[in-house]
Amino acid sequence: MRSVWWAVLFAVGGASAVQAQQPDAPARARAPVAELRVAPNLQIHRNVNEDDMSAFLVADKMETDENDKIILTGSAQVRRIDSIVKGDHIDYERSTGQVHVRGNGLILRDASVIKGPKLTYNVDSETGQISDPNFWLGATGGAGTATQADIYSRDHMRLSDVTYSGCPCPDPSWYIESPQVDLHFDDNEGIARHGVLYFKDVPILYSPWLSFPIKKERKSGFLLPTYGTSSSGGFELTLPYYFNIAPNYDATITPRYMAKRGMQLGAEFRYLGEGYSGQVYGTYLTNDQVADRKRWYYAFQHAHSLGGGVNASFDIRRVSDDDYFRDFSSFGLNEASYTYLPSSAGLTWSGAKYFSTSLYAYSYQTLQDRTSSYLLPQYDKLPELYVRGARYNWGGFDVQSDNYATRFVMPKFKYNTHDYPGPVGLEPYQSYDGTRFSSYTSVAYPIVRAGWYVTPKVGVHMSQYNMDWHGFSQPFVAATGPQSKTQSRVLPIMSLDTGMTFERDASLFGNDSIQTLEPRLYYLRVPYRDQSELPIFDTYYADFNFAQAFDENVFSGGWDRIADADQLTVGLTTRWLDAGSGFERLSLSAAQRIYFRDQLVTLYPGDKGRTDTKSDYLVGAAAALTDTLSVRFGAQFNPESRDRNRMTAGFRWVPKRLATISASYRYKRDPVQITDPFVVYGPGYIDNSQEQVSVASQWPLTNKIYALGRYDYSLQEKRGTQSILGLEYRGDCCWTARVVMQRYAVSREKANTAMFFQLELSGLGSLGTDPMRLLRERISGYETITPPVPEKTTFERYE
Template sequence: MSIARSTTLAMLFLCGAGSSAHAAETAPDKGTTTIDAMRLEIYMDREMRAFGDAEISKDGQYIKGDRIFVNTINDEIHAVGNVFVKQGNATAEGPELRMKMEDREGEMPEPSFTIGGDGERKGRGNASTIMFEGPTKERLKSVRYTTCEAGVNDWYMHANELEIDHHSETATATNAWIQFKGMPILYTPWIDFPFSNERASGVLLPTFGSTTRSGFELAVPYYLNIAPEMDATITPRYMSKRGTQVQGEFRYLDRSNPHIVNTDRLEYLPNDDMTGRSRYAINLRNTHTFGGGWWGNLQFERVSDDTYFSDMSTRIALTSRVNLPQQVDLHYDKNTLTNDWHFTLMAQQYQTLDKVSYPYQRLPQIALSGFQELGPIDTRLSTEFVRFDKNSAAPISVTGERYTIYPTASLPLLASYGYITPKVGLRYTGYNLNNAGTSYDSKSTAIPTFSLDTGLYFDRTMRVVKNVYTQTLEPRLFYVYIPYENQNRLPIFDTGLSDLNISTLFAENQFVGGDRINDANQVTLALTSRMIDQRTGVQRLSATIGERFYFNDPRVTTCSPANPTAAECSSTNTVHSDFLTAVSAKLLNGWNADAAWQYNTDNSETVRANMGLRYQPEPGKIMNLGYRFTRDRLEQIDVSTEWPLGTNWYGLARFNYSLRNNASTNDKRGPIEALAGLEYNAGCWQARTVVHRLTTATTTANYSIFFQLELTGMSSIGSNPLDLLKRSIPGFTNPDQISNTVE
């Protein structure tokens, strides 16, 4: 029986009565099979043949070919000539296909295939055979696979066998090797990888590199996708000079607050070949919310020995660390429109690596602070109890307990043109000391405070070229009176003099910590001007100048009774503070600038200066220039850049250099950190090489070489320098995330 093209007849034949001509125009029901072709031949109720652009679809499966033969008794399909198969985000093309549609079991010889799509990186490849093994699985023999666009064959993964699981959206290859630019570069007996943006468990491609401290390094990470909110990575790391280290990282989201990522890390090196002892590092950082306003933190860091970071790390932030915190804290917050209360319970101690700077332990610290509106008056209360102790390895020194109660009341009077806020308070501090000897007193103090903060707002409209701005002029006056109380025989547990800057100019107490409160009869004058783009609301320029003037010389210092001849024990005789200025600019052409300057007018010298300049017209183009100066301590320049050098090429550099020798601050003349590298982005792969030099806390230099080949959609080969680049070059952008190719 031969008939013209008719989907309706095919549906009647395969699915039974109940269909009609209208059925061909509506979406088929689940389980319904639809056939379309130029010509259909039906042989009783056993077989049907479709010729000429034949198509068959059922439950999301779609098959097309020159000819399709359907055996309805065995539910078998035989498609011949230009066969095309599609299910979900996977397609396959080949000369022939045999399949049972109900079970989706069958075979296609010499197929080419694609995986992925819909915003994901699409993979493609070919094989000698593809076997369909159910609704969600295929197995391919003698396969090659890449994520490069059609016509671009820069790299392929070859494998004896590749299993694709659409349920987990992962692919598993056995006896696999990577071919890059026609050359084999890596072999692995087994590897799996996701072909979508979803995470998947499996062995990641190895990373390798070299450092002067550890020699050649090779790491083979294994990723565990434990749950949607939980994963882990286990990484054996071979170091030619030291042996094999095992690294582990466990991450999970807080169930009550999925924005909190908790990370636990562990490193263990049994029997270091260079030191002859086992070495380890532990870093636990966890935050949990318990509901009802309660939440807590755990931070625990420990290493096996004092030189662990300088031997193992390539980060100056780690190599210079000498005190590792170990603390647990519990918090309660209650916030309403008219009140705000916070409770904290904390225990804290440290592991000290330099065997010199033993900070005080807080065992425990209990704090309660709150805010309450009483009509037009704002009241605040700050209370604290701390028990300070010392590590048993530290030299014997004063320890003990400190109690603090500090209530304040303020009356903010606000208007559109300005404000005035008077504030009064009384700070009580008491001690119960151990090992006090004759140098310290357990004296309690009750010191009243008074401040008056007032300011005005002026603004005008001004035009610069074609842009219209609002320019403001904001004078501010801040007066503080605190009577003098002799505190020289009180201990210094956690207190130091804060740096003088624009923010601390308007602080009542110039000490950080609870052991000192300064005497004051002083006024701070400051003037701020801003330029705000009226079209966008963006602040393009802000400049502030300020200075503090003393009616009485400050007498309270951070002098310790144990060392009464120290420099900080002498009070200052001055009528004003250093002159301060700060400028921040965000210009339209991609330039950003920040500068701060502290100038001593009595000695006519700069005390501190920080300047930063950034040019970033677009992602992938950035230049940073920084300068830091602190008199008698440090003077450094810092230059970094990421810049296109041609089509798909990017240059990377960072140079941090000390301009002075200062033994007391370990700021030696010469390069502190230097980096140079190149990146190439070919779309389906990126390559980067980076050379890094780092001066450690012991003033020795550690050199590292990074090379990474990143195969998009699969994994990376080599040592990953991305974290180093993001830290070293502020504003760094991975070229893979830059949409426009640089010409």
């Protein structure tokens, strides 16, 4: 019996089935048991010749008549290496290969079981019939019944009046009925005609013709539709179609109907080869009924290993207009907040022991918000060459060299959303571009001992700028621009980093603990160089935090500015660790910089330099007060003015599974106010400080109903920026229902509201828009209320 027709899978739209318990299994078999593991000596016998298969006959009584027919009576069995046939009475005609089974007929193969009161099968022609079959699938877990199964060949079987469910409950919550199902096993294709999906005995989905995979392998066909509604698009319905082109190629076509905007067509193509992979995705709307124009988006990613340590990749993304993501953002995703859409392409090489290099080009599409201020586009890098050399513990020394050659191109102003905000005299389509060469080589000598370390480090940073002007009759001079076409800078950077770790036995909340005391000193010396004539391509003020407090520059990015420094950073951390497990119960940290002279280098000419002798205080605390409650706090505040410049705080309480409450507070002062507190009194000043409160929770209301939600409120803007509210209902078996509403800001003055319903049927899939990504990303600690379904194996019903 070479056929595998009894490995039946009846599902909708490529849905996967789950384990099904046989109806006549004893009650103890359905009790929770330890998870089975596949023993390594269990293996499937494939491509075994029929002549090499021995048949073993078992019965209470065994006879042979005058026609050479073997008659097995009473607990009859025919066992081979690939299958088992059972029945009360079995007649086997050796001359024709015909097998007749009467009474409790059963066939077991590949962990799949088919039962019927009688069956007829020819082992030579591999044809036959089974009356009133019941089937259980080992590898896929589905179960069902039919009035008759007609076996036409090894590859083709037809089931009549089929009822199928992937739900393992004795009384399945969902099932599918179809008058006729044809199974083509070689093609891994099942075709159901006039299939109806029932939920709680109520029909909820009908399809006149349905193609689905028989096994777990991919199969071309329609996927489950998704639907929802939003204030931007109105009622939405998508019906994806999946193309299984080849084992390493596939594609999905996704029509998306939006009542307000029209029909959008989306497509995705994925490929995987020897040493390369990638995907292409795009959408196209011929005419947006709201915006009265065509709208589109495409993305193309590719990665390729060329051998010899050389790799190539590119990531290209573009949209038709600034408002695309605000209007077409997928539900639950934060695409509406995109401001820069990056594209890149390049090569990397890491074939040498101490050297590596890369050559990349970067381009950015800036998405403007017409209701907010103009967003200055980023410079394109066309291209950027990076060469790195590093060797550690070279006679005790660590040597590292980072070298860049970057061609910067200013995007030409062409937006019609804002007036050009640039310097006086700079008009649209005028720009200044440039090439920056930079090299930073450093040598460190770490001395590390038990309980302490000292790391002296010396480096030299060299830069050169060559500028070009476009659209000008003479060189452009402005506050942010160069005064000559060629500029250079050489700066030594010296630092000394040292720290110690002390430990002692202690007690915390009555529990034995180990307390550590970890002081750290970091001295930095950088001489002053006038850098006011150097252009600024990709440099900005870095946030002051614990990591940056021990860094070599207060500016971040490409280091178009390197701050002069003569300063000492003092840090102290103490931790309480469980004596037995080492789990960190409490940590307290503090740090501050001490300046020995004023800072002269600023980001832009006219900016006010630092004159304080001490920096803001940095403090942080994190504590696991109990096994279920944790808190955290961090702040940056000015010790003289007592102003807080940054603050974060929050807690999370998880008293039990599927129950969590968390809250957080975030504040960040406008960086311009930190450097110049009096800027708030200047004409036309806009405060860009950020202050927000967030609350999120998942909580059981009953043993079946769960509430979930999140609310973000901007204290600075005095409005809610995001609201999520939902209910989940866990059914008795195999189903879960969800209703979720989300309202989120898509611009400074505009918000979108969306709502959807989802019915999740275990072993089949989900009807409606899938909210799981949204819930996991936005609700800290969220857990799905649907219990996991264990994977089935071929040996699940091994005898």
